[in-house]
Amino acid sequence: MNGEDQIQKAYEAILGHDFELAIEWFEKAIAAEPDNAAYHYKLSITFARSNKLVQAIEHAKKALELEAGNEGYRYHLQVLHARELVDHAQKELSTKSEHAERAIFLLKEAIVLDPLAIEAYLILGEVFALRNDYARAYQTILEAIRLEPNHELAKQQAARYKRKLKS
Structure with missing residues (x-):
């Protein structure tokens, strides 16, 4: 064969x-x-x-x-590296909350590698919210919604952060 x-x-x-x-x-x-x-x-x-x-x-x-020279293969590898960074960021957050700065860095890097990485935006928004930075949390989630307008979790997070901003 x-x-x-x-x-x-x-x-x-x-x-x-x-x-x-x-x-x-x-x-x-x-x-x-x-x-x-x-x-x-x-x-x-x-x-x-x-x-x-x-x-x-x-x-x-x-x-x-x-x-x-294959750009498709190059992009695929970038997306995989972005997923890897998101996984590392989640591990940083699950071990200790003082690792938030490192997680923010990793998530931003993931977004650079894969600007369509919705999960990275969602987690990044949550990290900002955990730090009571609702303005940045809200802006981050709005970017996720711009990319995926019908994403239910993103819409829920946006509404929650918007309420926090007003209060």
Whole structure:
């Protein structure tokens, strides 16, 4: 079986919502054609969807290494790095509240890497609110709403921060 046949099997597994099996088929395709950047990229996407961020980043890096000029691969890696920063920020916040400055820095970096990272805006807004900086919290959440106007949590947060600003 060649790499393309294995990729087809991976897609069939994805359609059946069996992401672990899809990962196995993508890995077999890579074993057959280790220098195929597209295979690494596809595996990276599947790892990311399975919340296996370390492996997703590893294969995204490999895809970009194999095809350095591919802007799609570069953007995908940036988005993964943004998710990684958001995860780190959440860990900082869960350990000690005095790590808020570090979390703010990480979340802002995540937004630079992926300006569409709604989760980063939501958490950043919450961090500002925890510091009683409702003006910045409100502005941050308004940016999230601008990006995703029907996001219910963002709308709820915005309303809460707006009330806090008025009181």
